[in-house]
Amino acid sequence: MKKNYLITSFITLCFGFLSYGQIVINEVDSDTDGTDVAEFIELKWTPNTALDGYVVVLFNGADDLSYDSFDLDGKSTDANGFFILANTPLAESGDIDMGASGKIQNGPDAVAVYQANGTDFPNDTPITLTNLIDVIIYDIDEADDSGLLSGFNQTVQYNEAENNASTTQSIQRLSDGSYKISNPTFRAENENSAPCVVSLTTINTTCDMETTGVDTYSVSIGFTGGNTGISYTLSSDVGTLGGDHPNTTESGTITISMINEGTNANFTLLGGTGSSCSETRTFNSPTCFPTPTCPEVGALIITEIMQNPTTPNDVGEYFEIYNTTSSSIDLLGWTLKDSSNSGEDHIIASSVVVPANGYAVLGKDSNTANNGGVSLDYAYGNGYILGNTSDDIVLDCNGSTIDAVAWDSGVTFPNPSGKSMELATNKYTASANDTGTNWAEATVEISSGGDLGTPGSTNSFVLALREAVNLDFKVYPNPIKANLFTITTSHNDPKDVCIYTVLGKEVFTQSFAGISKTFDVSSLRSGIYILKVTEANQSATKRLVIQ
Secondary structure, eight states, X not given: OOOOTTHHHHHHHHHOOOOTTSOEEEEEEOOOSTTTOSOEEEEXXXXXXXXXXXXXXXXXXXXXXXXXXXXXXXXXXXXXXXXXXXXXXXXXXXXXXXXXXXXXXXXXXXXXXXXXXXXGOXXXXXXXXXXXXXXXXXXXXXXXXXXXXXXXXXXXXXXXXXXXXXXXXXXXXXXXXXXXXXXXXXXXXXXXXXXXXXXXXXXXXXXXXXXXXXXXXXXXXXXXXXOXXXXXXXXXXXXXXXXXXXXXXXXXEEEEEEEEXXXXXXXEEEEOTTOOOEXXXXXXXXXXXXXXXXXXXXXXXXXXXXXXXXXXXXXXXXXXXXXXXSSOEEOTXXXXXXXTOGGGOEEOOSOOEEOTTOEEEEESOOOTTTTTSOOOSEEOOTTSOOOSSEEEEEEEETTEEEEEEEEETTSSSOOOSSBOEXXXXXXXXXXXXXXXXXXXXXXXXXXXXXXXXXXXXXXXXXXXXXXXXXXXXXXESSSBSSSEEEEEEXXXXXXXXXXXXXXXXXXXXXXXXSSEEEEEOTTSOSEEEEEEEEETTEEEEEEEEEO
């Protein structure tokens, strides 16, 4: 239903109907505001040329037969080469008055010009290619009419409503014989009738420097189709334009440099005579910050997670980070990741200092009136999501995972609603927070009558009493790179080994006795899993990574 720029050449080569010097259908407006009192058909040919021996015929897509015709004998084009058929409010002396309103059907229908007489086309005349000069098939958001298309040997049906503005726009012929949908140009040259041959290709934004202050950035804009003798005007509301220019270069790169970080750039390319190019692009400023200095694994650990708050739209989601070192750590440039969805990756674009042996709270919404009274050190917005039943949080510093926690729909971790999951205060290590039994539901209200949690402060004292008596076992290698891993324990008792997805689905189970056994997990896909070992009514879990 859209434009096919090969249509004119196709008809010319096969039938010879369209050629320079022949009359053409220049514009059609079949759907106008109100009761369709401003419909018109605009023909174009050599100025002041008699139209004797031609007829305009309207065809109905419902039965593919004609429903009206207008003999052009005695008529001629005006001084600008136009001839008009229009409703009474638009018609002038010398035009054909088609009646007060609603004369041109909205489609799918066709307008055709023949070298013939009006008497040759009484109503209900079938489609014919004999003496056909020009034709356009159109609609208002209807399906293509195969009868009209095949009958006239056409490949394109034009949709006057393609811009959702059929009552204020018309179908207009371009210089290459195809048509576009635009604002009417009644008795005037069609807008942008010349083609646009310049194409903007690859576009990149690059930081010139990366510091903690306000930096500058540059934009590079690739293009093709230049150096054709057409003059183009380039402009940008910020920065300095440079690089190649389509006035003199066929293919090259336009640059905009020295744009202040935080300021978006608006670029425009306008074609001169012989071009309809009018390209506008807005380039969003990148965030320029230095590569972070990364601490050791476990320097920061995740100690509290509110994955399922009672606040509307989950605006009360948050998680807490604890700095286990004696030096402050800045999160600027770190990435919050979800191991199963890279689309959630969020780069921390401002300074967030986690004090030595202190906490920082990161969440969705910093407005305490909305988020349940949680004071955030950083708001990451709606793009990073904490799954209610199972998900994970990965703290990434320049490609290195400093800490990660994956909860599992209640298999080993708590599965609360309206309460945070809190890590036991005597389990503050990057390995201990992988184990679900080291976590419990919060017992302290964040604000009176609200959700439970301790964001930014020591976790509930109950957890200090909740130290689980866990089976001691080791797993190696972890991550698993060659489908095999080994479990070792200090007891010979029978053991049950289960592996779960982070969604809580059991995907592997075996039993063994003794202190060591190697397992083959080649049947499992790469990803993060929960490994659970049970021995003598004691259970322990570890996070298991298969690469």
